[in-house]
Amino acid sequence: MLLTLQAAFTLFQITISGAVIDTFNNQEPLIQPYNALDCPIDIPLSCSNKTEVENSCCFEYPSGIFLQAQFWDARPSVGPKDMFTMHGVWPDRCDGSYDQFCRLFSPIKSARAILEQFGENQLLDEMDRVWKNIRGNDDYLWVHEFNKHGTCMNTLKPSCYDQGNYRENQNVVDFYKRSMQLFKTLPTYQWLAQSGIVPSNSKLYTREEIESSLEEHFGHPVFVSCRGNMLQEVWYFYKLHGSIVAGDFVPIDTVRASRCPSKGVRYLPK
Numbered sequence: 497m498l499l500t501l502q503a504a505f506t507l508f509q510i511t512i513s514g515a516v517i518d519t520f521n522n523q524e525p526l527i528q529p530y531n532a533l534d535c536p537i538d539i540p541l542s543c544s545n546k547t548e549v550e551n552s553c554c555f556e557y558p559s560g561i562f563l564q565a566q567f568w569d570a571r572p573s574v575g576p577k578d579m580f581t582m583h584g585v586w587p588d589r590c591d592g593s594y595d596q597f598c599r600l601f602s603p604i605k606s607a608r609a610i611l612e613q614f615g616e617n618q619l620l621d622e623m624d625r626v627w628k629n630i631r632g633n634d635d636y637l638w639v640h641e642f643n644k645h646g647t648c649m650n651t652l653k654p655s656c657y658d659q660g661n662y663r664e665n666q667n668v669v670d671f672y673k674r675s676m677q678l679f680k681t682l683p684t685y686q687w688l689a690q691s692g693i694v695p696s697n698s699k700l701y702t703r704e705e706i707e708s709s710l711e712e713h714f715g716h717p718v719f720v721s722c723r724g725n726m727l728q729e730v731w732y733f734y735k736l737h738g739s740i741v742a743g744d745f746v747p748i749d750t751v752r753a754s755r756c757p758s759k760g761v762r763y764l765p766k
């Protein structure tokens with residue numbers, strides 16, 4: 497199992513990370529397999545342990561609930577017309593409260609500069625398309641997301657990486673990579689459309705219609721948020737099995753209750 501994981505991870509790195517290409521020149525992998533790959537398979541799910549978990553590089557604590565938040569920005573309209581855009585991946589504590597701007601590691605100034613440095617051009621192209629700031633400066637939003645939320649993910653600490661081979665900001669790259677991977681598994685627009693819920697200037701939806709369509713696809717109740725009566729965000733909840741980099745996000749029910757009106761919800765076209 498360990499081998500399979502390791503092989504899958506290596507493959508993933510070679511496919512996605514331009515930085516790893518350097519490894520072929522000096523034979524030695526530039527980025528060693530992440531220590532978290534050595535995590536025991538029977539590590540408990542985050543926020544579900546009955547006893548202390550020693551290796552915190554394998555276990556997210558104290559923030560073990562994760563949300564993948566997506567925007568529907570119709571006024572003003574931002575991003576592809578048939579897609580909810582990426583807001584971020586946030587860690588919550590097990591009781592639903594949350595930490596932010598943690599000091600586990602240093603804040604960054606430009607996500608774009610770091611991703612360019614690592615040769616992550618494909619990832620950057622994807623982020624440019626779907627990780628949009630309604631105020632226009634996407635890098636500003638990406639930086640904010642890492643500094644506010646990413647810094648509270650303890651398995652992303654530089655000390656969780658193989659020190660001989662850790663390249664500064666690899667954890668930052670991993671944060672964006674894993675966030676985008678998770679986002680891509682959640683095609684909110686298509687899920688709603690399959691239930692006949694499509695953007696409209698005139699049609700009104702009930703909150704329940706929207707919630708049950710998304711629950712059907714995600715397998716668990718999700719959180720929908722509105723601005724006034726306009727649908728504005730969808731949040732999907734997870735616990736984590738293992739580390740951010742190599743672990744599995746396991747879907748759970750929303751831990752928050754929606755405050756969207758129960759009837760007359762607008763889902764406006766972009």
Ligand SMILES: *[C@@H]1O[C@H](CO)[C@@H](O)[C@H](O)[C@H]1NC(C)=O
Pocket residue numbers: 545546547548549550557
């Ligand atoms: C779960 O693990 C964390 C980290 O080791 C520990 O601090 C916490 O007390 C554990 N929770 C329970 C209920 O034992």
